[in-house]
Amino acid sequence: MTGFEASRRFAQSLDAADPLAAFRDQFNFPEDRSGRRNIYVCGNSLGLQPKLAAQYVADVMSDWARLGVEGHFKAKRPWLQYHRLAADGFASITGARPEEVVAMNTLTVNLHVLMASFYRPDGKRKKIVIESTAFPSDYYAVTSQIQLHGLDPADCLVEWRPRDDELLYNEDLKDILDEQSDEIALLLLPGVQYYTGQVLDMAELCRLGKDAGCAVGLDLAHAVGNVELNLHEWAPDFAAWCTYKYLNSGPGAVGGAFVHTRHLDGDGTNQLTGWWGNEESTRFRMTRRFEPAAGAERWQLSNPPILALAPVLASLDVFENAGMEGLRAKSVKQTQFLKFLLDDGFTGQIDSITPMDARGCQLSLVITDSALDARGVFKSLEELHVTGDWREPNVIRVAPVPLYNSYEDIYELSVRLKAAIAANEQK
Template identity: 50%
Template sequence: MNFQNTLAYARQLDKEDPLATYRAKFHIPKDANGQDWLYFTGNSLGLQPKATQKYIQQELDDWANFGVEGHFEAKNPWMPYHELLTESMAKIVGAKPLEVVVMNTLTTNLHLLMVSFYQPTKKKYKIVIESDAFPSDRYAVQSQLQFHGFDPADGLIEWKPRDGEVLLNIEDLETIVSEQGDEIALLLIGGVNYYTGQYLDLKKIAAIGQAKDCMVGIDLAHGAGNVSPELHDSGVDFAAWCSYKYLNAGPGSLGGLFVHEKHAYKKDLPRFSGWWNHNKETRFNMRQPFDVMPGAEGWQLSNPPILSMAAIKASLDMFEEVGMEALRNKSEKLTGYFEFLINEMNSDDIKIITPTNPKERGCQLSIQVKNADKSLHQKLTQNNIITDWREPDVIRCAPVPLYNRFEDIYKMVTVLQSLL
C-alpha cells in the first residue's frame, strides 16, 4: 500500500476505517488537560470497554437480589456461566467449543496442562522453549523439570536466534528436534514472542514436534485476540492464554485453555481433579466417584469466578460482533503504516526488529534503541505516549485495532522523531 507521511492522510485512513466507531466504546486514559493518551500497551493491559461496568453490575445486582439462588435465577445463571464464553473464545483462537474453556490464570493453566502432557521418562524428558521465552514460561518449565527430578541445566533446551539475528528460524527448531527428539518430551513455545512480536508457524511447530512423538504446547498470551492461530487446524496438543491483554478483560483476569479434540475423551490422561471437572450431571451428588468431563472442561477444578467472567463476557461480545478477520485486516494496516513512518525517519538510532511480513507478526512492533538507557521510553511517557519498555533495549508498541487510530500512530512517530 502506498502510504503518505501526513496528518491529513492518517485522518483520512481513520475516516475510511470500518472499525473506527469502536474506539468510542472504550475508556481512553486522559492527561491533566483532558487530552487522550496515545496508548500503545494493549499487549500488556488492554483498555476497559465502557460496557464492562454494566456487565459486572448485572452480577452484583443479581447477587444482591438472589443470594445463592443466583446460581440458577440470575439473568446469566452462575452455574453454567463459563459456558457463555466458550463459543466466542473458541472462534477467537480457531478451535471447536469442546476444545476451549475459560478458567484460572495463564501460568496456573500451563502447570495443569503439563500435569497431563509432560510425562517424562528417564530417556525422554527434555523440554524445548524459545531462548527469549516470557520469564513465567521459563520458570514454569524449570520447576516442572525439578518436580520430576531432572536438572533444568540439562533438561531445558533453548531454541535460539542465529548469531547476529533476533528472530527465530523454524529450520533451527527442526534441527534441534531431529537431533535430540528421542530425548525431548515437550515443546512449549510462545506463539507470538513477547519481545520481538514474531508470530510463529504453529502448524509447522506441531508437525516438527509430533514427528518425534513430542507433545506440543503453545503459550498464546500475546496471540489471543491479536492473531488468528487456528488452534484446531494447527494440531498442537494444548495451548493457554490470558485475557487481560488484547482481550481487554481487566488486570489479572482469567485465562483460557485449549486441549485438542484428539485428547478430548482420554479419561485415563493424568490430571488434577476437582468438582468442576467432574460430570456435571452428577456433580452435586456429593458421594459419586470422580467421573471426568470430556474436552477442555475436563481440566477445570473449581467453580467459575463470576465477576471476572462478566468482564470477559463484555469484551467477548464485542469480539463476536467485530470478528477476527476484520480485526486482523485493520491490524495489518496499522502496523504497516507504523512501519512506514518509522522507516521514513531514516534514523540510525532505532530499528524495528519485528518481522516485516505482516503475516509473521501481530499488532506489535518492537523498536530497538541504539545505546539504550530507557531514557527515550521515559521521554515518550512524559509526552503521554504509553509504550512498554523491555530490557535491554526495546520499546514495544501495540496499536490495537479496536481502539487505536492511524492518527495516534502519526502523532506518536512525530513526537518520537522530535525526541531523537
C-alpha cells in the same frame, strides 16, 4: 511538505475509510490532565477497558446482592454455567471447537495444569524444549515441572536460541529435534514472541513436534486476539492464554485453555482434578467418584471467579461484533503505516526488530542511535502521554490495536517520538 508532514492527513483519510473505526468509542482511554486521550499503544501488556465490561460486572454484583446463592441458577447469566458463555467466543478467536476450549484460572496456572497432563517423562523421553528468551513465568513453570518429576533441568531443559537478529528460526528447532527427538517429551512454545513481536509459524511448530513424536503446547499470551489462529487444524496437544492483553478483559482476568479433540475422551486419570471438572449433572452428589465433564471443561478445578470472568464475556461480545478477520486486516495496515513513518522519519535513530513478514500488532522499536539515552527517550514519551512499554536495554514495544487505535494515533505516536528524541538530544 515532506511525506512525514503529509502523513497526518493520510492517517485521517485512512480513519475515515476504516469500517472498524467506530469500535474505538466502545473503550475507555486513560486521559491527560486536560482530558485528552493518551496515545495508548500498550495493548500487548494490558488492553483497554471495553465500556461494556462495567455492565457485565454490575450485573454480577446486582445478581449477587439480589439473589445470594440462588445466583448460581437464577442470575441473568447463571453462575453454574457462566464459564460456558466464553466457549463460542474463545473457539471463534482461536479456531478451535467450542468443546476444545475452556475459560479457567490464569495463564501460568493453566500451563501447569496442562503440563500435568501432557508432560509425562517416560524412559529416554524426558526433555522439554522452550525458546531461550521465553517469558520468565514459562521458564519457571517448565523448570518446576521437570523438578517435580525428580529430574534435573540442567539435563532436561533444551533451549531454542534466537540468532543475532534476535529472531527464532525453525531450522534451528528442526536441528534440535533431529539430534534429540527421541529424548524430547514436550515443546512449549509461544505463538508470538513477547519481546520481538515475532509471530511464529504455529502450524509448522505443531507439525515438527508431531513428526518428532513429542507433545506440543502453545503459550498464546501475545497471539490471542492479535493474529488469526487455527488451533483445531494445527492440532497442538494443548494451548493456554491470558485475556488481559489483546482480549481486553482486565488485570488478572480469567484465562483460557485449549485441549485438542483427540485428548477429550480420557477417563480423568491423566490430569489434575477438582470438582468443577466433574460432569455437572453429578457434581453435587458429592461422591468420591470423579466423572469427567465433556470436553476441555474437565480440566477445571474450582468454581470460576465470576467477577473476573464477567469482563471476558463483555470483551468477547466486542470481538464477535468486530470480527477477527477484519481486525487482523486492519492491524496489518496499521503496522505497515507505522513502519512507513519509522523508515521515513527515524533513519539511524530507531528501527523495528519485529520482522515485517511475521508480525502481529506489536512492533518492538530498538533505539539504534547510541548517542541517545534510550531510557530517557522512553521517559520523555511517557511525559508526552504516550503509553507504550519498555524492555531493557533499549527496546520500546508499541502495539497499535485495531479495535481502539486509530491511524491518527499512530501518526501522533511518531510525532511524539520525534519530540522525545529531540528532548533527549538537547539534554
